[in-house]
Amino acid sequence: MKTQTTLNRFTIRLALAAVLLTSVISSCKKTDEPTAEASHKQAIDAATLSKIETLGYSTKEIKDLGAYYLVENDILLSKETLAKSKGIEKLMGLDQGISQAQTPYLISGSYQNVTISIDQSIWGNSTWYSAVVQAVVIWNSTANSNIKLNLFIKDYDPSLLADIEIRGDNGAFDIYTAAGALPPTYDGKPGNLILVNTDFRDPNTNYFIDNSQTTWNMIHEIGHTLGLRHTNWDEMDEGYAAQIPNTPNTDAYSVMNGGTAISSYSSSYPALPSVYDAAAITTLYPINTSSTVVPMISGPSTFSGERTFHMSYKSLEAGLSYHWEVTGISGTTYYYGYTGSENIFELSLSPGSYQIKCSVYGGKYSTTGIATKNVTVN
Ligand SMILES: [Zn+2]
Structure with a gap:
């Protein structure tokens, strides 16, 4: 402008x-x-x-x-x-x-x-x-x-x-x-x-x-x-x-x-x-409450130390929550779950392979939007 x-x-x-x-x-x-x-x-x-x-x-x-x-x-x-x-x-x-x-x-x-x-x-x-x-x-x-x-x-x-x-x-x-x-x-x-x-x-x-x-x-x-x-x-x-x-x-x-x-x-x-x-x-663009947010997770695929991951859908609409889960995959045993109001997640993990999953729900849309990302920690 x-x-x-x-x-x-x-x-x-x-x-x-x-x-x-x-x-x-x-x-x-x-x-x-x-x-x-x-x-x-x-x-x-x-x-x-x-x-x-x-x-x-x-x-x-x-x-x-x-x-x-x-x-x-x-x-x-x-x-x-x-x-x-x-x-x-x-x-x-x-x-x-x-x-x-x-x-x-x-x-x-x-x-x-x-x-x-x-x-x-x-x-x-x-x-x-x-x-x-x-x-x-x-x-x-x-x-x-x-x-x-x-x-x-x-x-x-x-x-x-x-x-x-x-x-x-x-x-x-x-x-x-x-x-x-x-x-x-x-x-x-x-x-x-x-x-x-x-x-x-x-x-x-x-x-x-x-x-x-x-x-x-x-x-x-x-x-x-x-x-x-x-x-x-x-x-x-x-x-x-x-x-x-x-x-x-x-x-x-x-x-x-x-x-x-x-x-x-x-x-x-x-x-x-x-x-x-x-x-x-x-x-x-009138709301269709049965339509779904199709989010993704932004962050490094391979890392060591602490890293920040961003879930792409950020909103302050009433009732919105983010549920984060980190699960060990490919032989790594691990699970962590957390629910909050933030689309940002700080992660610090032992070496291994993990899947990060973030679900967004409770806001304007009735269906849960889900994003996943697989990461390797060295
Ligand atoms: Zn303009």
Whole structure:
């Protein structure tokens, strides 16, 4: 997401004014210089721009970031996915004003257990790492939402392809952009990438944004991957978006308002910033209590000494418990069981082979979610 880009826009306006002024003053000189916006667009073919606009997004300040186009400040559109989206119908018909809004494609029922991976660029940055964890808890804890976010650390499971990867932007974003995300795709999957500008600073203080701000950003970006557009899309002049039923015409508190990258999360954790953000997600994805959390356990497969294991589904929904069991396997005799409210387990074992099992139950879903992992201790 971007900061409220008054500075940025002001700079652009100044530049435009300068161009206009130049053309007025030196009218004999041929001044056909393109604006920054026009030159961005020139490099992108008309069919692609039209495709993006058909999806409802504005191409006004579109940027080419290599494999992605960046539109509306923090929405990433995959070139590969766009190329596959043939013959898109006019999906967005109605300009219904300012409201919680949805993307053209949503997540289908079979993809609502969502895996999210983070790599070293994120878990090595405590402010952004804790933001991811808190944002995951906030979305998971939302009563009546069927979205089950499962967070794991990529380094432990490098072969596992997550539904959403969160990683550093590697210099892709300008200094005004904190993060960006992909919307869900035509095949009913969540947007598969969130890029984070870990160098992003609050332009007012020039300090790196703090945890309450990174948390706000991460709730927002995950919201995009789940199919939420900017609540204030109309005010931001961002194409067309469909209003989500059960949401109001305007919502100053919505975490999905665009241009809010320096806003802070200050709600009573784990509540979403606005009750209408909760209304939006539960309207799009109403809970199916007989659906199941499909978790996994993140941690080293071989280790010695003490190690920490993370069960991927972390939530503060009412009644949720975690039952951990460690059982000796392949000739190792051992058993330990423990029930608690934590998805994290510290383990220190004698050399041998073990199976770690974590069951999550008692929360929003009636079926127990079970994750296992076999480990070798040297
Ligand atoms: Zn955004």
